[in-house]
Amino acid sequence: MDTEVERALVRPRYWFMFALPWPTAGPDVDMAEAAYVIAPSTVSEQQLGRLPSDAEDLLGFTEVYAREHPGQRVVWLSDVTRWLDGVKGNSWSALGVDWEAALAELPAQPLLGMFMTISRRAHMHMVNAAERSEMHYTGGHPSEVLTDDERHAVHNAFVRKLDADWPPYIRSMVRSGRLTIG
Template structure:
């Protein structure tokens, strides 16, 4: 059986200080997942087609307002992140692969509607960032297969390699490590993010 204990932010009134801002700006890890590729531009090289949140920054009060599918998805992501502490960016497909390949389970077996969970996570007022990514990176971000062969409309095909997947993972990590702190500072300075 796979279980989890939700991570918690301190409750109650908190003065904004460098420790809290540092916690929000430099989370232990992010959860990143693919959004639908824009139907209006299916052949675009780049699109705003990924979303990242920082699960460690989701407070107990925020979790209490989430649908159970979203809470469970965050919980199993936390278990994955604890088992893989070297990863700063956890892809939903990483967790899906881990559940299937290492735990002999699936979102369905666990009673989690992952699509409903992602819809909920993007709709709630959580710290999150939309990301513009290449179509090639998108293929990796959404891949849960052990062997992933891409078929192109001109008849060509190719296998996407795990080495390239790791390189894409590392590139997203560098991007979030560079952009997320400025995003948080901007939210705090503008008053759109307050700590209570």
Template sequence: MQDAEIVSALCHPKHWLVYALPWPENSRDEPLAEAAVVIAPPLISGQTLDALPDHVVDVLAWTQAYANEHPDQEIVFFTDITRWLEWEKDLSWASLGIDWEWALTDIPEQPLLLMYLTINRRAYRHLIDTARVARVHHLDGTSEILTAEERQAVRDAFAGQLKADWPPYIHRSLAGGSLTIG
């Protein structure tokens, strides 16, 4: 593969994994916060994968299994995988013996291409939602259901933003030497 083809592949992964971080305490009342992480599992080389902790590798393996069954889904929420395991596979992270919380906490510590995302509270609700029907209760006493259509709109918004932001991130990483080819 030529360098230009490799750079193109790095800039346009088949899918991204997006998951929520705890909403920052210092942003409790803010409408936006740096409260999500995105990685591109298809870009993780075998050598890097071999060096990752087992619990991270396990989460990435199930991410890939999910992506294989959903090839048109560019943005994979961690909660999508959790829902799929429970609803379609009759499994759970616990039944698989995977400490997913530890894995998600460890991912930013690993040598992976990773971006932190600033998101709004509405997108955050979708990133943390694993319920079949999620009802959001507001301080004014009203409530509403988070719809599948809105979840898809959030996913589409992430895809659009990552398609704009990921290639420059890759180019900066290459230019700065934190990412090398070969």
């Protein structure tokens, strides 16, 4: 692989990651394949133009967010949602973007992406766009607050995981011929 192209594919500027529904078959499991991640920089203009409009718009707003937050290597949908509401005074609905339809479409598209197994706790952070959130449990367990410090730690853990897992994934796609350069 060409070193510049390889660097762009293997070490993208950021990843876009979103939570999938937590499994209903085993709602009490601690870990589940409940997240999907793509590297938007690997999506060509041609591919972007072929996406359903909601998915294209969602990725477009995610790109704007990423440009305004250049140090953030993993961007969650909830990060973009929080930013739209708190900083931009906007919402997906007001922008005419059906984010649920967009998220349903992305894993089905021919994009470089992968499913991830995540913890229930990480999932709670990923789906939460609130500035402050308190979790209430049944069965006598005490409630607790999801902190921004923990949210930041979860982001960093995903960066480390993707820095380790994404390069071999891309290289295996090239070796198998499922990804061609040129």
